[in-house]
Amino acid sequence: KAGVTQTPRYLIKTRGQQVTLSCSPISGHRSVSWYQQTPGQGLQFLFEYFSETQRNKGNFPGRFSGRQFSNSRSEMNVSTLELGDSALYLCASSWDRGPGQTQYFGPGTRLLVL
Amino acid sequence: QQQVKQSPQSLIVQKGGISIINCAYENTAFDYFPWYQQFPGKGPALLIAIRPDVSEKKEGRFTISFNKSAKQFSLHIMDSQPGDSATYFCAATVQPGTGNQFYFGTGTSLTVIP
Numbered sequence: 659k660a661g662v663t664q665t666p667r668y669l670i671k672t673r674g675q676q677v678t679l680s681c682s683p684i685s686g687h688r689s690v691s692w693y694q695q696t697p698g699q700g701l702q703f704l705f706e707y708f709s710e711t712q713r714n715k716g717n718f719p720g721r722f723s724g725r726q727f728s729n730s731r732s733e734m735n736v737s738t739l740e741l742g743d744s745a746l747y748l749c750a751s752s753w754d755r756g757p758g759q760t761q762y763f764g765p766g767t768r769l770l771v772l
Numbered sequence: 773q774q775q776v777k778q779s780p781q782s783l784i785v786q787k788g789g790i791s792i793i794n795c796a797y798e799n800t801a802f803d804y805f806p807w808y809q810q811f812p813g814k815g816p817a818l819l820i821a822i823r824p825d826v827s828e829k830k831e832g833r834f835t836i837s838f839n840k841s842a843k844q845f846s847l848h849i850m851d852s853q854p855g856d857s858a859t860y861f862c863a864a865t866v867q868p869g870t871g872n873q874f875y876f877g878t879g880t881s882l883t884v885i886p
Contacts, residue, residue, distance in 0.1 A: 662815070691873075691874070693876075699878070700861070700876055700877065700878035700879050701816070701861060701863075701876035701879075702876075703873055703874065703875070703876075706873065714873045716873075748815050748816070750815075750874075759804075759865075760806070760818050760821070761806075761818070761874060762818070763808075763815030763816045763817065764815050765813070765814055765815050766815050
C-alpha cells in the first residue's frame with residue numbers, strides 16, 4: 659500500500675496570505691489528523707477528521723481550518739498567515755476509532771512564512 | 773499545558789551503549805502509549821507501542837518499560853547503533869468516544885557516536 663502523501667512538500671508564503679495543504683491517507687483509512695511541528699513546541703495536535711466530520715480540535719486559532727472529502731483526502735487551510743505559522747505540518751491517518759489505533763504519518767509540508 | 777513530558781531533550785550515546793528516554797503523563801485515561809522515530813526530512817514512524825495493562829514490551833533492541841502507578845514509561849534502546857540517531861517522540865492517547873487524539877512529548881534528539 660502507498661503511504662500517506664502530502665502536497666506540496668515545501669511552501670514559501672508572506673504574512674497575510676493564506677495557504678492550503680493537502681493530505682491523501684493510506685487507502686482504507688478514514689481518520690486523518692493534522693499536527694504542527696516546531697522545534698520549540700514539538701508536535702501539536704490541530705484537528706482530526708473522520709468520515710468528513712471534524713471529531714477533535716486542538717488549541718489553535720480559527721485561522722486554522724480543515725476539511726475531509728468523501729474519499730478521505732483532507733485539506734487544511736491557514737488564513738492570514740503569521741510569521742509564527744512557519745512549521746512542518748504533518749498529516750497522519752489511521753484505520754478507524756478504537757484503542758491502540760496506529761497513526762501513520764506523511765513526510766509533511768514545510769511552510770515558511772516571510 | 774504539556775500532557776506528556778519527555779526527557780532528556782538530547783542524548784549522546786556511544787555505539788553499543790544503552791539509550792534511555794523517559795516520559796511521564798498525568799491523565800490516567802490514556803490507554804495507548806506509542807513511541808515514534810523521526811529522521812530528518814521524514815515524518816514520524818511508529819517504533820513500538822504499549823498498553824497500560826503490560827509492564828514491559830520488547831521488540832528487537834527496543835524495549836518499553838511502563839510503570840502505571842508512577843504514570844511513567846520509558847524507551848530503552850539496547851546496543852545503540854549510529855543508524856539509531858534520530859529524534860524520538862513518546863505519545864499517549866485516549867479514546868473519549870468521539871475520536872482519536874494523540875498527545876506527544878517534545879522529543880529527544882539521539883546521537884549515537886561510532
